[in-house]
Amino acid sequence: MSKFNLLIYCTGxxxxxxxxxxxxxxxxxxFTLDNFKGIPKEVxxxxxxxxxxxxxxxxxxxxxxxxxxxxxxVSVNSKPIKLKLISTGRDPRTFGDYDHTDIxxxxxxxxxxxxxxxxxxxxxxxxxxxxxxxxxxxGQKLVKKFVGECGC
Numbered sequence: 001m002s003k004f005n006l007l008i009y010c011t012g013x014x015x016x017x018x019x020x021x022x023x024x025x026x027x028x029x030x031f032t033l034d035n036f037k038g039i040p041k042e043v044x045x046x047x048x049x050x051x052x053x054x055x056x057x058x059x060x061x062x063x064x065x066x067x068x069x070x071x072x073x074v075s076v077n078s079k080p081i082k083l084k085l086i087s088t089g090r091d092p093r094t095f096g097d098y099d100h101t102d103i104x105x106x107x108x109x110x111x112x113x114x115x116x117x118x119x120x121x122x123x124x125x126x127x128x129x130x131x132x133x134x135x136x137x138x139g140q141k142l143v144k145k146f147v148g149e150c151g152c
Contacts, residue, residue, distance in 0.1 A: 022077060032141050033134050034074040035061040042082075043067040048115070050132065050148030063146055064132055072104045072132065074111060081106050097126055112136045116148070125151030 017051030038060050039049055049065040050055035068073030070085035097117055104111040113131040121127040127149055135141045 001101040030057050031076050031134075031140065031142070032078075033063060033132065033144055035063060036065075036073070036080065037061055039065050040073045040080070042071055043073065045069075046150075046152040048113075048148065048150035049129070050113070050128070050130075050146035052144060052146060054147055058146055062148075063144060064111070064148075065102070066102070066113075072102075072111065072113075074109075074132075076109065076134070081109060083109070083111055108137055120133055121151070122148055125149055 004140060033117065035052065039047070039062070043049070043065050044067060047070040049057075049062050051062050056062075063097060064072060064074050066083070066085070072083040072085065074081050083104035083106050085102060086105050087101075087103040090102065097120065099116050101115065102113045104113070112135075114130045114133070115128050116130045118127045118129060125148055127147070129145065129147045131143055131145055134141050
């Protein structure tokens with residue numbers, strides 16, 4: 001091996017070690033926001049349910065579901081997480097046909113759901129899109145776009 005190649009090799013190894021190991025290896029606190037199938041039993045009546053895209057929505061694969069009773073659900077690292085609504089931009093006397101932001105919390109996560117009203121989808125149902133931001137206690141954030149429906 002030439003001195004130049006040895007220098008390049010050593011520099012690369014130092015970089016890998018300094019960056020914490022193998023390329024692509026997640027840190028211990030990394031997490032994923034996953035799809036879950038179907039609406040949780042606790043979500044009844046007036047509710048919102050959101051998916052990554054329309055196909056997943058039609059297949060009942062959701063990123064987020066919540067009832068208007070202040071309980072929401074996500075799946076983190078393929079485990080269901082129950083959330084409590086702590087803040088909403090929704091007027092409690094109205095329903096669904098305007099933009100608003102809801103914030104939910106669990107013991108380990110905060111979830112911000114930024115809902116953008118698109119159109120009426122039927123009697124007392126509204127089609128929306130927006131973003132879900134989930135943050136863990138270590139300050140790591142994931143952002144995903146969604147489409148979905150709110151209604152009674």
